[in-house]
Amino acid sequence: MESNLDLLQNNVEKHRETAAVPQTTVQNDNSVFIGEALNDDEKLNLLMTDTKPYITILVGFEGYGKTSFVATCYHIMLTDGGIGEYKFCDSDTLVGLERRSFLRRFNAAMESVPSSTKRTIRGEAHLLTFHLSKDGSEKITIFSDHSGEDYRKYANHKDEIKNDVLIQNADRILFFVDIPSLLDTKFLRMVQDYKNLLSNMKSADIFRPQTKITLLFNKIDIINDDATKERYEEKKKVLIPVFRSIIGINEIETIELTSNNIDKSDDLKSLLQDIAQSNSIQTWIDNNESDLDWVKKFIKEQ
Amino acid sequence: MDKLKRFLEGSVVIPYSDNILEAIDTACQSYNKDENINRFELFENMVECFLTSKDDKNFHAYLNDSVEKEGTLTVLPNVVVQRIAGYKSYIMVMEADCEEDSSIMATIFMNYILLVKKRLNNIPCSDLILEIYNKHLSCYIKDNDKLRNLNDTGLIKTIAEAADPISILNEKEDEANINKQLLVLAKSAAFYQYDKIFNGNDVRNIEDPFARIFVALCKMVHETSYCYYDYLFYLKSMELLKNDECKCRKSIVKIIDSVQSYADEWPEYLNSKSSLLLRLIKNENRDSISTLLTTQLGIKEFTVYLYYELMVEEILNLMYDDGE
Numbered sequence A: 001m002e003s004n005l006d007l008l009q010n011n012v013e014k015h016r017e018t019a020a021v022p023q024t025t026v027q028n029d030n031s032v033f034i035g036e037a038l039n040d041d042e043k044l045n046l047l048m049t050d051t052k053p054y055i056t057i058l059v060g061f062e063g064y065g066k067t068s069f070v071a072t073c074y075h076i077m078l079t080d081g082g083i084g085e086y087k088f089c090d091s092d093t094l095v096g097l098e099r100r101s102f103l104r105r106f107n108a109a110m111e112s113v114p115s116s117t118k119r120t121i122r123g124e125a126h127l128l129t130f131h132l133s134k135d136g137s138e139k140i141t142i143f144s145d146h147s148g149e150d151y152r153k154y155a156n157h158k159d160e161i162k163n164d165v166l167i168q169n170a171d172r173i174l175f176f177v178d179i180p181s182l183l184d185t186k187f188l189r190m191v192q193d194y195k196n197l198l199s200n201m202k203s204a205d206i207f208r209p210q211t212k213i214t215l216l217f218n219k220i221d222i223i224n225d226d227a228t229k230e231r232y233e234e235k236k237k238v239l240i241p242v243f244r245s246i247i248g249i250n251e252i253e254t255i256e257l258t259s260n261n262i263d264k265s266d267d268l269k270s271l272l273q274d275i276a277q278s279n280s281i282q283t284w285i286d287n288n289e290s291d292l293d294w295v296k297k298f299i300k301e302q
Numbered sequence B: 001m002d003k004l005k006r007f008l009e010g011s012v013v014i015p016y017s018d019n020i021l022e023a024i025d026t027a028c029q030s031y032n033k034d035e036n037i038n039r040f041e042l043f044e045n046m047v048e049c050f051l052t053s054k055d056d057k058n059f060h061a062y063l064n065d066s067v068e069k070e071g072t073l074t075v076l077p078n079v080v081v082q083r084i085a086g087y088k089s090y091i092m093v094m095e096a097d098c099e100e101d102s103s104i105m106a107t108i109f110m111n112y113i114l115l116v117k118k119r120l121n122n123i124p125c126s127d128l129i130l131e132i133y134n135k136h137l138s139c140y141i142k143d144n145d146k147l148r149n150l151n152d153t154g155l156i157k158t159i160a161e162a163a164d165p166i167s168i169l170n171e172k173e174d175e176a177n178i179n180k181q182l183l184v185l186a187k188s189a190a191f192y193q194y195d196k197i198f199n200g201n202d203v204r205n206i207e208d209p210f211a212r213i214f215v216a217l218c219k220m221v222h223e224t225s226y227c228y229y230d231y232l233f234y235l236k237s238m239e240l241l242k243n244d245e246c247k248c249r250k251s252i253v254k255i256i257d258s259v260q261s262y263a264d265e266w267p268e269y270l271n272s273k274s275s276l277l278l279r280l281i282k283n284e285n286r287d288s289i290s291t292l293l294t295t296q297l298g299i300k301e302f303t304v305y306l307y308y309e310l311m312v313e314e315i316l317n318l319m320y321d322d323g324e
Helices: A004-017 A041-047 A068-080 A095-105 A148-156 A177-184 A187-205 A226-246 A264-277 A294-301 B002-008 B018-030 B040-052 B057-070 B076-096 B101-124 B124-131 B138-146 B156-161 B165-171 B176-200 B209-222 B232-236 B252-262 B274-283 B290-295 B300-322
Strands: A054-059 A084-090 A127-134 A139-144 A172-178 A212-216 A253-257 B249-251 B296-298
Touching: A054 A068, A054 B101, A068 A084, A068 A172, A068 B165, A084 A264, A084 B040, A084 B290, A127 A212, A139 A264, A148 B124, A172 A187, A177 A212, A177 A226, A187 A226, A187 B296, A212 A226, A226 B249, A253 A264, A294 B300, B002 B124, B018 B057, B018 B076, B040 B057, B040 B076, B040 B101, B040 B249, B057 B076, B057 B209, B076 B101, B076 B124, B076 B296, B101 B124, B101 B138, B101 B290, B138 B300, B156 B165, B156 B176, B176 B209, B176 B232, B209 B232, B209 B252, B232 B274, B232 B300, B249 B252, B252 B274, B252 B296, B274 B290, B274 B300, B296 B300
Parallel strands: A054 A139, A054 A172, A172 A212, A212 A253
Antiparallel strands: A084 A127, A127 A139, B249 B296
16 A cells, blocks of 8 residues: 555656646636635636636446546556656646545455445535646646436436536546446346436437547456356347437447456556547537638529 | 627536626627727727637736626636637627628628638537628628619610700609619619720730739729629629639639739728738738638639628728728
8 A cells, every 4th residue: 555655656756847737828716726626617617728628527326436437547647647648747636536536446455434435425526637738738637526326316307417517518428337237136227227317418408419428338357257248248238229319329439447447457548548638629519611611602602 | 698608608618607608798898899999900800819819918808807807717718718709709790880880890700711711610600600691791782782673774865865964854753763763874884884894805815814803803893983783793703714714723822923913003002901812912911811821712712702802991991081
């Protein structure tokens, strides 16, 4: 445990020295965040530089591994000093995230701690920001990690989701599927919960054409024999069409990983890299270029 | 405020609250409302900021002050100010004091489109921009030049045979009909002048097709008595071209080389920053719009852009001469 923490500290120091951290791009007074969790979605506007932050929403029910995922992302950023070509230069880290990250990282040693304290508690601040830099220009990516109970609430009460302004402005939504639940008797409940949630999200216009949707099958490491693998594939064949039909898309990206295994995190890293290099949606309306080329239209009409 | 919300869509992480939107809206409505401010120059600054992200420091500072007073935000990022400049341009066109102003501003906006021709799909709120397009000078002229039948020329004989035409016209009882016939005469005369230019050998003998079009359109706008009729300038221009010339394309730098020797005479001076081709031709502001030089332009597109640049210049000249 000690060596891990030392590792974190040393790497942070090392990368802070080498990273080309832009000094002047943050224009707003961010001091409001010192000692205070980013507990109000609207405060995210204060983080805006000239590049709009990229927003990734982690969606899933209790125990599906959302916080483990974001904690591993955080760990990778700290220990590797960034992801791909992007250097990690800062984070408006939450005290809550640190706590949850710690509890998951050392889960095995914490068996005596009740499971509820290891989870994201409803009402806890849910935002984590990564300030990244590449070639001297800054980029911010934001993860929203609401508690599973919040999503259950969204699934059961249609109007609740309309208060979540961040999800309505998401660039990417990662739907977590808990593979152990997929394989056991909780499967039908999971399908029904997701049906309700997706329908409510659909009616709240969450699925814009530009919003990237990914289905993330978590805890893939539990599949270790052919029979389980076969059962897993069958369940997937039931679940994926539910997402496709309710969201209204023909193809949906799927990723399989284990969100809390830092030693086998290649898939997670490539997803994190994709998130880091993605640009936020700037234009919500699909432009028809020829409409704006008025001269072309003028000539055509003559 | 809905339109402001639309302009800001996608530029902020979380859509601004109604209080902030109201503060921005009020700031946009009140910014440079002073009568002494040249509204067209102000409009051009807004369009440049919106389309090319050129920072307008005064506007930016004014907006920052306004939102700071509201109490939630302290500074608006450039990308947001750029969208707000788009909104300000939109309301300037849509809420202009008169139809003429609205159509001049819309035409200025659309002349600027040449500057962003290569990246039109990056421009947000295309549906709102199309509303601006509907105010273009061509629409205004079509709506206002309703005199279609130019055959009613009986008045020619009356005037031609009269020693004192005014008194004869005054004696006629059907005043409305006389007025209409006079308007027909004026329009026919103007069309005659236009046709004469397009049929003139001095134009037709110019070897370079871009230069031919340039001279014809300059003469039409500058050397005729009145150029605001709904005249088929485009089709007439195309008649100046041989078959193989209709499809010719050149980079703007080469087009300028072709026409520059004819540009001493017209236009005398330029009023609008949106006259991008004319400014390059007259060697003005070449540095700030130099990115345009490599843009390829077909002769048909050149004809349309040039005509409306000339028209905006002519109209602004008249307005400024009248002391506006």
